[in-house]
Amino acid sequence: MNNIFVYCEITEDKVIADVSLELLSKGRKLASELNVKLEAVVIGTDLKDVEAQIFPYGVDVVHVADDKNLFPYTTLPHSAIVLEIFKHEKPEIAIFGATSIGRDLAPRIASALRCGLTADCTSLEFGDHFENKTQTEYKNLLYQIRPAFGGNIIATIINPETRPQMATVREGVMKKEILDAKYKGKVKKVNTAAILKDEHFVVQIIERHMEASKINIKNSQVIIAGGYGVGSKENFKLLYDLADVLGAQVGASRAAVDAGYSEHERQIGQTGVTVRPKLYIACGISGAVQHRAGMDQSAQIISINTDLNAPINHIADFTIIGSITDVIPKMIKYYKANSK
Amino acid sequence: MSFRIIVLAKQVPDTRNVGKDAMKADGTVNRAALPAIFNPEDLNALELALRIKDQRKDCEVIVLTMGPFRAAEIVREAMYRGADRGYLITDRKFAGSDTLATSYAISLAVKKLEPYNLVISGRQAIDGDTAQVGPQTAEKLNIPQVTYAEEIPEVTDTHIVIKRRLELGIETVKAPMPLAITVHSSAPDCRQRVAKLLMKYKHARTVTELQNETKDYTELYNQRPYLQIDEWTVDDLHADVEMLGLSGSPTKVKKIENVVFAHKDSKVMTSSDEDINNLMKDLIESHVIG
Numbered sequence: 001m002n003n004i005f006v007y008c009e010i011t012e013d014k015v016i017a018d019v020s021l022e023l024l025s026k027g028r029k030l031a032s033e034l035n036v037k038l039e040a041v042v043i044g045t046d047l048k049d050v051e052a053q054i055f056p057y058g059v060d061v062v063h064v065a066d067d068k069n070l071f072p073y074t075t076l077p078h079s080a081i082v083l084e085i086f087k088h089e090k091p092e093i094a095i096f097g098a099t100s101i102g103r104d105l106a107p108r109i110a111s112a113l114r115c116g117l118t119a120d121c122t123s124l125e126f127g128d129h130f131e132n133k134t135q136t137e138y139k140n141l142l143y144q145i146r147p148a149f150g151g152n153i154i155a156t157i158i159n160p161e162t163r164p165q166m167a168t169v170r171e172g173v174m175k176k177e178i179l180d181a182k183y184k185g186k187v188k189k190v191n192t193a194a195i196l197k198d199e200h201f202v203v204q205i206i207e208r209h210m211e212a213s214k215i216n217i218k219n220s221q222v223i224i225a226g227g228y229g230v231g232s233k234e235n236f237k238l239l240y241d242l243a244d245v246l247g248a249q250v251g252a253s254r255a256a257v258d259a260g261y262s263e264h265e266r267q268i269g270q271t272g273v274t275v276r277p278k279l280y281i282a283c284g285i286s287g288a289v290q291h292r293a294g295m296d297q298s299a300q301i302i303s304i305n306t307d308l309n310a311p312i313n314h315i316a317d318f319t320i321i322g323s324i325t326d327v328i329p330k331m332i333k334y335y336k337a338n339s340k
Numbered sequence: 341m342s343f344r345i346i347v348l349a350k351q352v353p354d355t356r357n358v359g360k361d362a363m364k365a366d367g368t369v370n371r372a373a374l375p376a377i378f379n380p381e382d383l384n385a386l387e388l389a390l391r392i393k394d395q396r397k398d399c400e401v402i403v404l405t406m407g408p409f410r411a412a413e414i415v416r417e418a419m420y421r422g423a424d425r426g427y428l429i430t431d432r433k434f435a436g437s438d439t440l441a442t443s444y445a446i447s448l449a450v451k452k453l454e455p456y457n458l459v460i461s462g463r464q465a466i467d468g469d470t471a472q473v474g475p476q477t478a479e480k481l482n483i484p485q486v487t488y489a490e491e492i493p494e495v496t497d498t499h500i501v502i503k504r505r506l507e508l509g510i511e512t513v514k515a516p517m518p519l520a521i522t523v524h525s526s527a528p529d530c531r532q533r534v535a536k537l538l539m540k541y542k543h544a545r546t547v548t549e550l551q552n553e554t555k556d557y558t559e560l561y562n563q564r565p566y567l568q569i570d571e572w573t574v575d576d577l578h579a580d581v582e583m584l585g586l587s588g589s590p591t592k593v594k595k596i597e598n599v600v601f602a603h604k605d606s607k608v609m610t611s612s613d614e615d616i617n618n619l620m621k622d623l624i625e626s627h628v629i630g
Binding site for chain 2: 072074111114116159207330
């Protein structure tokens, strides 16, 4: 069987993005299960020693394409290079971050290779499949699992016939885990001159205003998250008050972001970030499955909701029936009273 | 020569209002059971197209959609807001298409509309959230793509300047045409219907719709041929049926599970001072906070 490939992104600080390290960690486990190698693709400019950042995650081979004009990312040069590598190496599986870059690149690659791609997977595992129509048995297919259709269902998607089996995964869904600090793989330099042509550079970046994400809810131990039920942007300020007192970060459901109560950077769930804090306080969040996919591994969950039957309450350790305008000020008051 | 913009739009089930009968037994979506709407980001795409049309007299905006017969509704909706005409790609043979098969069909329809300057669509549709059809269509057309557009500050005969909304900021790019663009929800909202256009296009129908009308439209359509919304089938697109529908879709749905909650032993409490005082005490004592 052929190997598992992870496309690695380069951040504004010129290091490998967290999401890519998370995918390498997952890719390592999948590769070991299949007894195949884990390979990484890194494309950028001035990538000297980049391999040192990724070998500890158990990478066996890294394909490095280092050339001018490959950073910042643009679609055509990166897809030309990835396609060339994939045509040559014929990966069994290829995983991309479900980021601005990965969601631009992966579909273009999948279309060119005419293979299947599943967006925003929340879980990847192996399983078998028997196709009744052709009486064919498939072993160790990649089960690409994602919530679908308004979150009412969890779909398991497979690509029985086409390779690579491609998937994108959001940041925070997989856990970043170093395998072995001394792990050493092989570096394969990509001959970019043989691949890149002028026509790949027709889209030119003329201006960029990027900032390293200031909001980092992913690493917070306590998260106060608000949903549509918070009711207004003003009420959302109460969440910040509580967060200040508890040293927490504020998160939001998609409905709250869509309603303009919160910035997109704070969105938790399938189309936002995935978090695993020690304590998750869900304020006025009903708990659609896409949201729960991003927080159900929190160690403790408190739900504040006026509706006893809200789905979120089913996974909460404590459910407080009440409005946030009533409950949050009391939580602040009694936290202060009890902590000294 | 005119400046031609093709807007790709999708009629989607309103996933914010999903009922119990939304899924069929085979795991596919029962669209008939759901309110159908104009995919929100496709409306943003239409607005960016119409803004170019506002500036250029030679600009023609064509809306292209793929779906069942009723999807003609969004072609009319686009015409009420300023699109010049529209096409509906519809055929039972498209049923079950994943994003790859869909982009194949759409790319064939776009090729029928050559020469075009821009193919513009929403970033993603709310029923799937995959954001794949835009880039895949671009690849099939062998043209460059610019995703997540928020604003188009400049359009000339030869190039276009696009402001993109990325996770961590804004990027402005300059691209040649023809070009595929996908539009982010942060782009301006679409303008409302224009009364004059509503009057002009309210009788616009597809062939299939006309067959179901009791009124005879023959004379009206002879006078106003622009009311005709063309339907394109697999044959019209000269499509390879093996590349459409389930057979043309490499992704298969293996399993659909309705969401079952793992019930925890949830402790329910009131918002009384006593309950919240006790809770905060517990959390502090167990070192969860503080």
